[in-house]
Amino acid sequence: MENLLCFYIFSFWIFFLIVKLSLAADTITPARSIRDGEKLVSSSQTFELGFFSPGNSRYSKYLGIWYKKSPETIVWVANRNSPILDPSAVLTVSSNGSLVLLNVTKGIIWSSNISRKVENPVAQLQDTGNLVLVDVIRKNTSESYLWQSFDYPSDTLLPGMKVGWNLKTGVEWYLTSWRSADDPSPGNFTSRLDIHVLPEICIYNGSVKYFCTGPWSGVAFVAAPSYTNFLYNQELAHNQDEIYFSYESYNSPSIMMLKLNPSGTVQRLIWNERNAAWDVVYSAPNVCGVYGKCGANSICILDKGPNCECLKGFKLKSQDNQTWPGKCERSHSSYCKSGDQFIKLDGIKAPDLLQVSVNDNMNLKQCEAECLKNCTCRAYAYSNLTEGSGCLMWFGDLIDISKTLGNFTGQSVYIRVPALGPGKKKLLWITIIAVLMAVLLPAFYIFYRWRRKLRESRFAERRKVEISQDILLLDTNMSIATRETGNSKESCLPFFSLASITAATDNFSGENKLGEGGFGPVYKGKLNNGEEVAVKRLSSQSGQGLEEFKNEMMLIAKLQHRNLVRLFGCCIEHGEKILIYEYMPNKSLDCFLFGLLGWEMRVRILEGVAQGLLYLHHYSRLRVIHRDLKASNILLDSNMNPKISDFGIARLFGGDELQSNTKRIVGTYGYMSPEYALRGLFSIKSDVFSFGVLVLETLSSKKNAHFYNTDSLTLLGHAWNLWNDGRAWELMDSILQNDASYPMLNRYINVALLCVQENAADRPTMLEVISMLTNENVILPSPLQPAFSHVRIAENSSLPANCEVEACTVNCLTLSAMDAR
Structure with missing residues (x-):
């Protein structure tokens, strides 16, 4: 008994020591x-x-x-x-x-x-x-x-760390790069918070500036990527004791860091649990980010070649010297004597704060007037970007200006240029009038002869002239539409002869017919080189016409992305309007929504569609709103890669245009956003709504327009009810039960419900959608109730009588109108 007691005491002490060691x-x-x-x-x-x-x-x-x-x-x-x-x-x-x-x-x-x-x-x-x-x-x-x-700090800024100054002790917190990947001793590059005038973070190579972010805007540094704002919260703290920059992850404890590399580049890294590797979400500097790359009084534009050009009002001093940094000098010798004006540069990283003055009590008009008084004042802007107030003025040469990309924040700066004097204005008007006369007089003469010929010709001849006019118009537009971004070359869209298209489709035989949509019939064809194509022929009974034909032809010729259908050419002979596309052997997505696709394939298709939309909204030369995104307009190639098709009713937006409206509402009810269906308003958020519907359809293998349930009349309402009851997984197609990733399924449903919210402002952009779908570390916000949750939807298809509404689309589409109830 005594030995047993000793054993228990000994065991207790061993356990106590183990616990103590583990805790320590x-x-x-x-x-x-x-x-x-x-x-x-x-x-x-x-x-x-x-x-x-x-x-x-x-x-x-x-x-x-x-x-x-x-x-x-x-x-x-x-x-x-x-x-x-x-x-x-x-x-x-x-x-x-x-x-x-x-x-x-x-x-x-x-x-x-x-x-x-x-x-x-x-x-x-x-x-x-x-x-x-x-x-x-x-x-x-x-x-x-x-x-x-x-x-x-060493070379890494972790969440909660500071870069800045202790104002009491004078101690500075800053990053220092390693000398090399094999040597952690301090290298040549440092990253510091520069508090001269306005706070900004700069990287130095020794004592020489290598890169600067631009000043603090109130929520982030100017010229930083805006899409990172939903990954972490940034803070610039300033009090009597210290001024510093730090950040915290929204998804604590998310594994992330900011690292200064031996080469001088700084990278924002986030740990990808799925791949067990680091994802680079931001890297700087790029080509235009290198400090003073183009020299003084010039601007660097990343998506333009060459990248550097002098600011308006300046010219390159030596035309023989094409290397940069160049020397841009004033192009007007009487600068500041005959009166000046300002031009506004939007979306740029402002000049470095070398010789500047700040007055937080001025408005922008007062700032302009103050700058005009001083001949050495070269530019002005808001000093407080958050509130849009204050006056910041630059004196002397303007250094380190660059144009920010679409997904990077920027600011507006007003650059001083010489105003045209009375003599110059008079000469300008004389030149304009002379040019107009030289162009308009021959044009009026040609037009008069063409009208006279048209009146005298027979009906067939009139038709021939109309076709020639269409060809001329299309040829002119296509030379513009197919100009490659960032390249001075122009590539013309091929025009196929009607004879070659007739031969390729065996005279448009019924055996080669793939289907028919709102545009007209679609045929499978084989060109002389053996390549298979899809031939879309405008029907005389079609509700679409020349405008939709030109719109689709010009848009697809201008867009180049692996998730957009490729246009090979067109034919407009003898009154025909024909488009020739790459052939999609696996038809369209709506053919596979009922038990034919596995989980990984569905995820792959949705991510491909998202990448295609991201390109249309953010990365193409002009912002494109598709307006008819649906399963039948997602074509699948031989490898099941998705390609967005049918741009007949798509709309182009300019760089600053965010929203437009129309009285002609076209598209497919069930995929339309509420603001478009009810008020004719459309924007990139309209396509986001359609994408959310497409995600729910792809996960559930059910159509929104044909879904009826005792509790809800739409698939959106059904998904919303399941989400609120904590049973979102029940939305999944039953054949995916042993295949799907339930956390990923829940994430996809959450993102889809965010996309179909009633208010367009509440919906994410496609950039945010892709980040939320692919980054498990992002905490997703809770969605609000979807639009049309309990509204019966009826799709008014324009398919012919011999086609069923449920039939899938093959290299074609339907153009459906809203069915009022």
Whole structure:
């Protein structure tokens, strides 16, 4: 009995010691140290601290911190200037309370250098990646830290870390790159918060500026990507004690960091759990981001070749010297004598704040007047971008101006240029009138002869002239429509002869007919080179006409993307209007929505459609609104890659245009957004609504327009009811039960419901949709009730009587109108 009691006591002490050791796995005390091969691990198992050899280095070792899931990615190094050559080195807390790294002879390799003696010091690796030294007698708060690694950043900015200044002590927090991938000693590049005039973050190569973000706008730095704002919250804090920039993940504890590389590039990295790798969501600088790349008084435009050009009112000093940075000089010698004016540059990264003045009490009109008074004032803009107020004026040369891309934030700057004098204006008007006369007189003469010929000819001759007019109009438009972005070359869309199309389709035989839609019949054809094509022929009974034909032809010729259907050419002989497309052997998506597609294939198709829409909305030369996105307009090639088709009713938007309206509402009811169906308003959010419907249809294998349920009349309402009841997975097609990823399914349904919300402003953009679908670290907002949740939808198809409404589309589409009830 006595032996048994001793055994229990001994077992209890062993258990107590094990628990104590496990609880202390993230701390170091004077009684505990770590050596090579041992580690500290934060309590949440997120970060580790230990000894490492960088890159291909074998003999030098360093003390560092890294993410446990990515040990090769070091986020902090203690002894950057003092590599460890002694395998017996140890990290411990000294008797006076400092954290020290000792060699075998007790010599100090590195120390935290605490100035005062501490009675009960403890070093702890926190879940934020911060290594802190505290006195356990005092309360464990950030104010009681005796020392912390966050005050001594290496090359990585973690969430919660600061870049900026301690205004009381004068200490600066900044990043310093590694010298190379194998050497963590301080390299040439530093990233600092520049607080000269307006705060901005700049990268320096030694003491020379290499890149600057642009000033703080109130929510982010100008010229930074706007799509990252929903991944993390950025803050610029300014009080009497400190001014600093920091960020926090919206999806804590999301694994992310900002890293300054040895080459001088800074990257925003987010851990991808699915691929167990880092995703680069932002990298700078690009070609135009390099500081002063184009020289003074010039602008860099990334999507234009060459990238550099002088600002308006300036010219390149030497035309023989085509290398940049060039020297742009004033093109008007009487600058500031005959009166000046300002031109507005939108969406740019403003000039560097070298010689500037700021007056926060002025409005923009007062700012302009003040700038005009001083001949050395070259430009002005708002000083407070958040509130749209204040006056910021530039003096001297303008340096480091670049045009921001569509998904990057920018600002408006007013550049000073010479105004045209009376003599110049008179000469300009004389030139304009002369040119107009030279152009209009021959045009009127040709028009008169053409009208006279038209009256005298027979009906057949009149028809021939009309066709020639169509060809001339289409030829002129196509030379514009097919101009390649960023290239001075022009590629003409091929015009096929009617004879070649007739031969390819066997004289439009019924055996080659693939289907028929609102445009007309579609035939399978084979060109002389053996390539299979889909031939879409405008029917005389079609509700569509020349405008839709030209619209589709010009748009598709202008757009180039792997998820958009490819147009090979057209034919407009003898009154025919024919479009020749690439042939899609797997027909359209609506043929596969009923038990024929697996989970991975459905996800792949939806992501492809999303990429195609993203291109149309953000990355094509002009913003395109499709207006009729639906399953029958998603064609599938031989590898089941999706391609968006039918641009007959698509609309082009200019760079600043966000919304338009129409009295002619066309499309397919069930996919239309409420603002378009009821008021004729359409924007990129109209296509987002259609995409949300398409996602729900693809996941459920049910059509929104033909779905009826006892609780809801539409698929949107059914999905909403299941979502509110916590049974969203029941929406999934039953054949996917053993195949689908339920967390991913839930994410897709959540995103789809966000896309079909009643208010267009509440819906995400396609850029945000793709990020939410592909990034598991993004916390999704809760959707509001969808539009048309309990409204009966009827689709008025324009298919002929011998085709059923449920029939799938083959290389064609239907143009459906809204059925009023």
